Amino acid sequence: MTHRGLPIPPHFDPEKVGRVWRVDYQAIAAAARQWARKHGIRPASADRYALCLVLVDVQNTFCIPGFELFVGGRSGTGAVDDNIRLCRFIYQNMDRITLIAPTMDTHHAMQIFHPVFFVDADGRHPDPFTRITAADIQNGKWTFNRDLAFALGIDKAYGKRHLAHYVQALEAGGRYDLTVWPYHAMLGGIGHALVSAVEEAVFFHGMARFSRPDFQIKGDRTFTENYSVLRPEVTQGPDGAPIGGKNVAFIERLMTFDAVVIAGQAKSHCLAWTIDDLLTEIQQGDRRLAKKVYLLEDCTSPVVIPGVIDYTDQADAAFKRFSDAGMHVVRSTDTLSAWPGIRLE
Numbered sequence: 001m002t003h004r005g006l007p008i009p010p011h012f013d014p015e016k017v018g019r020v021w022r023v024d025y026q027a028i029a030a031a032a033r034q035w036a037r038k039h040g041i042r043p044a045s046a047d048r049y050a051l052c053l054v055l056v057d058v059q060n061t062f063c064i065p066g067f068e069l070f071v072g073g074r075s076g077t078g079a080v081d082d083n084i085r086l087c088r089f090i091y092q093n094m095d096r097i098t099l100i101a102p103t104m105d106t107h108h109a110m111q112i113f114h115p116v117f118f119v120d121a122d123g124r125h126p127d128p129f130t131r132i133t134a135a136d137i138q139n140g141k142w143t144f145n146r147d148l149a150f151a152l153g154i155d156k157a158y159g160k161r162h163l164a165h166y167v168q169a170l171e172a173g174g175r176y177d178l179t180v181w182p183y184h185a186m187l188g189g190i191g192h193a194l195v196s197a198v199e200e201a202v203f204f205h206g207m208a209r210f211s212r213p214d215f216q217i218k219g220d221r222t223f224t225e226n227y228s229v230l231r232p233e234v235t236q237g238p239d240g241a242p243i244g245g246k247n248v249a250f251i252e253r254l255m256t257f258d259a260v261v262i263a264g265q266a267k268s269h270c271l272a273w274t275i276d277d278l279l280t281e282i283q284q285g286d287r288r289l290a291k292k293v294y295l296l297e298d299c300t301s302p303v304v305i306p307g308v309i310d311y312t313d314q315a316d317a318a319f320k321r322f323s324d325a326g327m328h329v330v331r332s333t334d335t336l337s338a339w340p341g342i343r344l345e
Contacts, residue, residue, distance in 0.1 A: 005092030056264030078301030268311030290326030
């Protein structure tokens with residue numbers, strides 16, 4: 001069956017995708033129900049072929065120019081362009097998307113990747129985008145900020161031991177060096193929210209298809225990074241106590257779908273690690289399941305800070321590895337019927 005896609009609803013304005021604004025829920029809910037009746041869109045419960053769209057960290061903090069960690073890619077407008085295409089994809093394929101699962105990077109100020117966690121010999125905090133290695137901790141270039149111990153409910157000695165253990169665990173696991181990020185995705189702040197245009201599209205889909213979005217909170221653990229929604233970077237502290245664990249329930253739910261489509265930010269970090277962890281789970285079970293995963297390559301961009309860091313090559317290499325493992329790298333602008341392996345009922 002050929003599926004050329006639904007028309008774009010008249011309320012969608014691509015010029016607004018790079019801005020923050022209030023979604024008129026009542027009006028959008030009414031418009032969605034009318035749209036469903038007009039185009040014969042059935043409830044998601046009627047789907048015989050179940051498709052899940054995972055939206056990784058499509059939040060203001062990463063996707064709106066001028067916010068804390070805007071993912072501009074090499075073009076400088078990456079996340080905005082990505083989200084224009086993403087919104088169009090949601091609207092055009094609304095009748096085929098069974099469930100939307102947005103992940104929400106969720107942070108507090110006093111976490112292991114924020115500046116206040118560290119001090120040097122003069123009591124200064126590192127600048128954002130500083131990379132901290134095991135050698136930096138060993139030689140005392142950076143150490144745990146002992147003034148945080150009370151607020152974090154730990155003793156000062158533990159903070160120092162944990163930091164040394166953590167950077168060593170990152171290196172041993174082949175992960176990125178510990179990066180000090182600007183304060184971002186702060187719980188309760190505007191940067192934490194979904195991009196307004198994407199939130200509107202997700203809400204419209206939910207009302208049109210009677211499908212409740214499956215929001216996944218990640219990144220709120222104090223002592224570990226959590227790029228992937230499926231597991232933290234490090235799972236145990238220096239004494240073997242758990243500091244985070246696999247998101248088993250979400251992994252198991254994803255495995256029940258006939259197709260899993262993944263988009264979001266950033267291609268080099270949270271998106272890449274989420275896909276990598278999903279691939280690991282698949283390879284530990286049935287490798288053939290990789291073929292039901294689709295990566296929207298035109299709805300994601302890598303972290304690029306001009307003159308500071310550029311993760312484009314690492315992101316592209318990761319996508320090649322995912323493709324070689326059987327996952328499909330596709331474009332949102334292609335009709336679903338052109339995607340390999342997709343079955344349209």
